[in-house]
Amino acid sequence: MLHQFFGGVHPAEHKDLTEHKATTPLAEAPAQVVIPMAMHVGAPCKPVVAVGDEVKVGTLIGETTGLGAPIHASVSGRVAAVEPRPYGGGGMMMSVVIDNDFQDTPDPCVKHRDNVDALTGAEIIEIVKNAGITGMGGAGFPTHVKLSGAVGKVDTLILNGAECEPYITSDHRLMLERGEAVIGGARLMAKACGLTEATIGIELNKPDAIEHLKTLAGSDVHIEGLKTRYPQGAEKQLIQMITGRQVPPGGLPAHVGCLVSNVATAAAVWDAVTEGKPLTRRGVTLTGGAMAEPMNVLAPVGTPVGWLVKMAGGFKETPDRLLYGGPMMGNPIYDLDAPMMKSTNCLLALTAAEVAEQDPAQTCIRCGKCVEACPMHLTPLFMRMRVDKRKWDEVEALHVMDCIECGSCNYICPARLPLVQSFRTAKFAIRDKAAKEKAAREAKEKEAAKA
Ligand code: SF4
Ligand code: SF4
Structure with missing residues (x-):
């Protein structure tokens, strides 16, 4: 027997753009892939190839250095660079750049x-x-x-x-x-x-x-x-x-x-x-009102976002928002040179009209809808008030760390308040504070041990 969960919302699905479109290989493979050494929870991998090395599809290119998963070449060809490149998480990340020989030669593994x-x-x-x-x-x-x-x-x-x-x-x-x-x-x-x-x-x-x-x-x-x-x-x-x-x-x-x-x-x-295939390619939905030809593709990990957009016919209008993932939990893409990663299931290009559903934030009208929608039984409106005043202890006492960042409160809020964004800020601040307190405690203990 199935059970129910508390809260939740039912946003417009927009799946009709691609749900009947079969997953197809890219019409043209990218000339170069950029494979970041961190595509997992844990420590970044250490590159184990050098510029000029020949690689095949599935060749090990990054070794774990702690919690993590090894990384493999997603195309065959030659290593063109091992250097920091724009990254999906924003900023730069050590990456292995491979010039594609378009042969798709598999590694003996x-x-x-x-x-x-x-x-x-x-x-x-x-x-x-x-x-x-x-x-x-x-x-x-x-x-x-x-x-x-x-x-x-x-x-x-x-x-x-x-x-x-x-x-x-x-x-x-x-x-x-x-x-x-x-x-x-x-x-x-x-x-x-x-x-x-x-x-x-x-x-x-x-x-x-x-x-x-x-x-x-x-x-x-x-x-x-x-x-x-x-x-x-x-x-x-x-x-x-x-x-x-x-x-x-x-x-x-x-x-x-x-x-x-x-x-x-x-x-x-x-x-x-x-x-014997390592994880080197995956299905990705390329969609949103700004994408000329929404589709599902099978693409090598490390394909630049810009190349995927080109394969989907480019933008039919300048997107107001470009995201890895969906509109509720997706992360912004800052650079079209950033690559798709092992966890990239979607590139979403939203038009200004699609984003306009989210008008500029107004003030909270205390309707309580965010509380009804929260599947984690939290009180987003009260948490938000404490975040605004930077009262981290109080917001922690309201269990902000249990927020799964699902965005249901954002979606339902008639005032269009950026609730989940403020909870992300609070979680970061609370973790940062805890880390600093721990470091101070350890330094004090060290001093005491020396005395
Ligand atoms: S984002 Fe957090 S606070 Fe908002 S509904 Fe989801 S779990 Fe609740
Ligand atoms: S849904 Fe928005 S307006 Fe309503 S109580 Fe929550 S934060 Fe306030």
């Missing part, structure tokens, strides 16, 4: 594996680790770390096929076009963390994907249709909908016995295990 059923869970995790797979739904957490941390601790694996953000359809198309890889990946991930079953949650606005996966899934993979409501695909809300369990404030899915991953991640696991 890419080879078919026959004995998949004989693999142990630990062997699957090792393959996932070496393939550099990270969460492809946005967060970019290294998948092998998630899987190994789940062994013996979780009883439920949930794959997120909700794709609840407006405009984005890359997961929808993946489930329709590569359903076998999604189901196969779900089984491998379940085995890796010691389970025998998995559940895939899909919003009811994708009935074709639900039906298709049901025809492929056996009794060990459950397909659940979920009522369309944003942020259905947020980890904590998905867990609540499917299991009825509530992740405690500040807690992780594992605290309630769950592991949540994304359907695209499952397909990447399938490709890595069955074909």
Whole structure:
């Protein structure tokens, strides 16, 4: 039986721009890819190639230096530079730049594996680790770390096929076009963390994907249709909908016995295990009212944003806002030379008219709609008041750190207040304050030890 989560909103979907468009390879491959050494939660990778080196698709180019996932060449060709380049997160990031030879020659590591059923869970995790797979739904957490941390601790694996953000359809198309890889990946991930079953949650606005996966899934993979409501695909809300369990404030899915991953991640696991393919390309939705020809493409990681826009026919009008991801949680793109990354599921170019729905901010009218919409049971209007006064202790006491930054409060607010942006500021300030206090405490302890 499905459960409900509190709050949420139902923004206009705008998925019709691309939901019936099959994922196609880029009409023209980019002449150069720029692969950043940080596309995951954790420490940046260390480049292990030098200018002039020849690489093939899947050649290791970045090695982990701590928590992280290795990085591989996404095209074959020659390394043109190893240097800081514009980055998706803003600013510059050490990157490996590869001149494409347009041959798509695979690295010898890419080879078919026959004995998949004989693999142990630990062997699957090792393959996932070496393939550099990270969460492809946005967060970019290294998948092998998630899987190994789940062994013996979780009883439920949930794959997120909700794709609840407006405009984005890359997961929808993946489930329709590569359903076998999604189901196969779900089984491998379940085995890796010691389970025998998995559940895939899909919003009811994708009935074709639900039906298709049901025809492929056996009794060990459950397909659940979920009522369309944003942020259905947020980890904590998905867990609540499917299991009825509530992740405690500040807690992780594992605290309630769950592991949540994304359907695209499952397909990447399938490709890595069955074909030896590292994560080097992915489906991306190119969309928004300013994009001339909205479409879904399969593109090499590191393709510059500007090249992807060109493949979608360019801009038909100057976008008012250009985002990685959807309109609710997406991050701004500052530079068309910045690359798409492992976690890039969408490039969204919004027109001024699309953004105009969000008029300049007015004052709070205390309607309480943000409280009703918040799926984390927070009080956005009161948090916002404290943020304005920079009262970090008070805003922390109102549990701002539990904000999942879903943007539901922003969407529903009739005054169009930039609520989630102010919560991001507050979270940064609170973390910064805690880090400074810790450093001061440690310095004091050191001094005391010396005395
Ligand atoms: S306060 Fe945070 S979790 Fe609640 S609706 Fe706003 S963005 Fe979402
Ligand atoms: S929804 Fe906006 S206007 Fe209404 S109480 Fe919340 S912050 Fe104020």
